[in-house]
Amino acid sequence: MSPTNASYENGSKVFTPKNTLPEVETENGNGHKRYSYEMLVETAQFLLSRTSTRPVIGIICGSGMGSYWNEGSLAESIVEAERIPYEEIPNFPVSTVEGHHGKMVFGTLGEVPVVAMQGRFHYYEGYPLWKCCLPVRVMKLLGVKTLIATNAAGGLNPRYKIGDLMIVKDHINMMGFAGNNPLHGPNDERFGPRFPPMSKAYDLEFRKIAKQVAKELNIENIVREGVYTCLGGPNFETVAELNMLKMVGVDAVGMSTVHEVITARHCDLKVFGLSLITNECITSYEQDNEANHEEVLDVGRMRQDVLRKYVARLVEEFGREEQRT
Numbered sequence: 145m146s147p148t149n150a151s152y153e154n155g156s157k158v159f160t161p162k163n164t165l166p167e168v169e170t171e172n173g174n175g176h177k178r179y180s181y182e183m184l185v186e187t188a189q190f191l192l193s194r195t196s197t198r199p200v201i202g203i204i205c206g207s208g209m210g211s212y213w214n215e216g217s218l219a220e221s222i223v224e225a226e227r228i229p230y231e232e233i234p235n236f237p238v239s240t241v242e243g244h245h246g247k248m249v250f251g252t253l254g255e256v257p258v259v260a261m262q263g264r265f266h267y268y269e270g271y272p273l274w275k276c277c278l279p280v281r282v283m284k285l286l287g288v289k290t291l292i293a294t295n296a297a298g299g300l301n302p303r304y305k306i307g308d309l310m311i312v313k314d315h316i317n318m319m320g321f322a323g324n325n326p327l328h329g330p331n332d333e334r335f336g337p338r339f340p341p342m343s344k345a346y347d348l349e350f351r352k353i354a355k356q357v358a359k360e361l362n363i364e365n366i367v368r369e370g371v372y373t374c375l376g377g378p379n380f381e382t383v384a385e386l387n388m389l390k391m392v393g394v395d396a397v398g399m400s401t402v403h404e405v406i407t408a409r410h411c412d413l414k415v416f417g418l419s420l421i422t423n424e425c426i427t428s429y430e431q432d433n434e435a436n437h438e439e440v441l442d443v444g445r446m447r448q449d450v451l452r453k454y455v456a457r458l459v460e461e462f463g464r465e466e467q468r469t
């Protein structure tokens with residue numbers, strides 16, 4: 145079935161969108177049924193019935209940033225928080241990774257209504273990319289205008305230090321090179337166009353604001369700006385892989401965010417991406433150290449104070465920017 149009807153007007157091809165995403169797609173090879181638009185509306189309506197918050201900013205908390213230790217983290221600094229476990233949410237997957245709680249948290253940050261995912265879904269957990277990104281579409285249906293996607297990442301740029309923060313300037317969709325994309329399959333025009341552009345994926349104004357706020361908070365010495373890539377995981381990379389990624393201009397390597405950002409841009413959310421550099425990428429066979437998840441979580445804990453303050457101020461400023469435009 146074609147997702148669009150093409151006709152010709154004055155010699156140019158004109159596409160008339162059809163709402164064609166079938167109720168439930170066929171299983172996509174690994175037992176995961178695709179969800180219809182209506183099912184995601186049901187999910188959003190359930191959430192709206194469980195909270196009085198009407199969020200304008202959605203936050204995805206990266207590994208170790210979503211309250212692994214229950215207090216002091218980004219998700220825990222949300223005021224008048226209402227927490228809804230993923231298991232209670234219709235059509236929602238569950239979080240299986242240590243450091244990811246599995247709750248949607250509604251409330252305010254700096255008086256801006258927000259929803260935060262305390263725990264995200266990763267491809268390596270066995271979810272197809274579209275399912276990893278399902279909450280982004282639910283956020284859109286909740287009324288969210290801006291997505292802040294945070295992640296833990298390995299620092300590939302030799303100037304980066306463990307504990308640095310990287311404003312994401314752009315990404316390289318490595319999994320997309322192999323044809324794995326969250327938008328793969330029939331397109332539902334109610335979310336967005338068949339062929340969305342990605343050249344301005346990370347909002348320029350937000351990036352400027354983030355640099356300004358870093359100055360105000362006196363953390364500009366640890367705030368960088370660079371290119372992120374996502375690999376499928378769950379293993380950390382080989383030396384050869386990392387050297388290849390370095391050659392193509394990658395500054396930080398992770399296992400998330402890229403597909404969430406593609407999904408967010410497809411449904412016209414504005415995006416800000418932030419990586420916490422939790423470990424050094426090993427690019428030489430002479431180095432003894434190896435990447436490990438414990439270090440990733442430890443660095444998240446070490447930096448939770450800074451992250452919390454930084455993201456809370458960003459939310460305030462982005463909320464203001466949202467009202468201005």
Ligand SMILES: O=P(O)(O)O[C@@H]1C[C@H](O)[C@@H](CO)O1
Pocket residue numbers: 205206207241264266294295296297377398399400401436437440
């Ligand atoms: O959810 P994020 O991208 O922050 O988590 C990263 C990637 C893996 O899930 C984990 C590896 O330690 O951290």
Ligand SMILES: Nc1nc2[nH]cnc2c(=O)[nH]1
Pocket residue numbers: 296297298299375377379380381397398399422423424425435440
């Ligand atoms: N792929 C990848 N993901 C990470 N998440 C945190 N650190 C890393 C890393 O070094 N590589």
